[in-house]
Amino acid sequence: MMKASDLFVKCLEEEGIEYIFGVPGEENADFMMSLEKSDKIKFILTRHEQGAAFMAEIYGRLTGNAAGCLGTLGPGATNLITGVADSNMDRAPMLALTGQGSSQRLHKESHQIMDVVKMFEPVTKWATTILHPDNIPEIIRKAVRVARTEKPGAVHIELPEDIAKLQATTSPIKPQRFRRPVADDKIVDEAFEILKNAKHPIILAGNGCIRRRASKQLRQFCENTGIGVINTFMAKGCVDMDAPYCLYTAGLQAKDVVFHAIEASDLIITLGFDMVEYHPSLWNPNGEKPIIHADFLPAEID
Structure with missing residues (x-):
């Protein structure tokens, strides 16, 4: 006891x-x-x-x-x-x-x-x-x-x-390792086809990239593909700010340079993005732009 x-x-x-x-x-x-x-x-x-x-x-x-x-x-x-x-x-x-x-x-x-x-x-x-x-x-x-x-x-x-x-009368429970979900191969193939056909894709990196230590993989992906990355204010530091593919931080209100980069894109790849960071209605107001969403949880709708 x-x-x-x-x-x-x-x-x-x-x-x-x-x-x-x-x-x-x-x-x-x-x-x-x-x-x-x-x-x-x-x-x-x-x-x-x-x-x-x-x-x-x-x-x-x-x-x-x-x-x-x-x-x-x-x-x-x-x-x-x-x-x-x-x-x-x-x-x-x-x-x-x-x-x-x-x-x-x-x-x-x-x-x-x-x-x-x-x-x-x-x-x-x-x-x-x-x-x-x-x-x-x-x-x-x-x-x-x-x-x-x-x-x-x-x-x-x-x-x-x-x-x-x-x-x-009880005792502590021995901890168990957490298991992370793995993406479905068919979904990955579909995402690849969408990305392959895009002319001006852009990445919107969210706090999940920081939380799940995905910064290294994100940098490698950007260096290999040349796709530009914008981070939310909760994801600052996920890529080097002086990297040639970094388009800096998205603002919540102003239609700045970053916003125009999103506006000019024909595909938005959201990585570890959470709606609490930057409302989708601000950067995809008409819901017309195709989005590839990669996270540990299914996407929500704004």
Whole structure:
């Protein structure tokens, strides 16, 4: 048997979590004592919970690995929300961890008690509370998997203080490797035929190129084909800005040089593109231009 808060930390270690940023409170006391014993996870104290959330977001965006941000119940949890929402919109994996009062207080009005999970649901991919210590391994496994898989984003786990003190009979789950999808050969052949017949193709590179470390392959493709590439503002750095095939960054509003390059093209290849980056109605207003979309998820419609 193991104390629930110890099991929580052990599960985070198994999932490869290395950093937690935050401001602890009384309701996080058991978790913090368990975290202090860890030699794999580093806790970084911040001045404000919002700063902790943004630090975890940037870590996730730069590394592709999830970090945690921590707050206590009530105002500690609500202070995390802006950074958590930004992480979710920017497709950065993150674990938002909040303490909570005793589970026996959750059904009634009580000091600083509010439905934090309901507040986090609209700004995360998944939000839940732990109501039994034996559920900790599967909850953390699901949370990390949801945070990391496409489209990556934020998840929220609430740990009530009385649950953190209980003894658990379960053990951490050994992590499994994520399997990436492989393109269908027929679809690849169709895309090749479309590309072969295009006279002025252009590439619109999105944040997925950064997230999935596809920059090297993108550069090789551009060098071999001579096709110009435009990046969204969330994909800056996916190709060298001084490369002859780089047409710089797409603007959201102005009809600049980049926009005219898109306008003059007869085929747009979107790589790792997400609609949250640059609305298709801005660069393909009439929906007339053919598009080859390559990503880990099916395309959406604007």
